Amino acid sequence: MRIGALSRATGVDIETIRFYEKTGLLPGPARSENGYRDYAQAHLERLAFIRHGRALDMSLADIGLLLASLNSRDPAQLASVDGLVDAQLARVRARLISMRALEQQLVALKSRCDGQHAQHGAQGCGILGELVAAAHGEACACHGDVGAASPAPRQTVGLKS
Template sequence: MSSQLTIGKLAGATGTKVETIRYYEQIGLLPAPARSASNYRTYDAAHLRRLSFIRRARDLGFSIDQVRELMGLADRRDRSCMAVDVIANQHRDAITRKIADLTALASELDSLIDSCSRNTVADCRILEALAPAPLNAVG
């Protein structure tokens, strides 16, 4: 791979959309690249590594702020990794809470679906649960 990459090649190498790369530059996650004589962005291996890091962290569901924090910690390699552990544990805990919420939601929907008599819409328990007052009574 060439030492200089266009934005398109960087996007292809990382599986990131060009618009997303520009956004990461705009918010300071990715440093501004050098410009060629014809004013095209030119990226180097450091950009590729950094964008790969950002992409992987985002794929794992870390927020932009968490990615920013993690990158700041990664840039100071002599520090304890306890701060990284704290961020990762907080993120995992949030995921665990979301899973519990989604599981409860699925259970509630299962109950509604099981209560459906599959007759007419007028007798539909699902619609009744969504709008306890008859929809045609609103007015």
């Protein structure tokens, strides 16, 4: 099959397929007489494997290690697969903690302008006021005291005082 058909079958962009070939994740295909790439079923399966690894947010380097382990019977190499997944799981869990903290910060910021506490009158928008305060090194609803050693001057370019 040609690269366009492979792209449609896997949902992977043509340029990404070419990139995977250049980096060695995807072996180069045979060429037809007219020079077109001629991909086989093995390319489709390998590309689907890579895509699935990326959907799990694994790095291309980690996916390369997994691909190298596919046909291995070596217990040490297979154990490294477990370690790789454990490390990825730890990264995902750390990001979840970070995302929950981010959610709390956004909720705190949003509380400055929700329906009950709308501050869009003479004082302006509470959310924008909080963001400007943070830009000046002041405490804000979402981060509390930022502890800036020297707050930025109020005449910061792009911010009104």
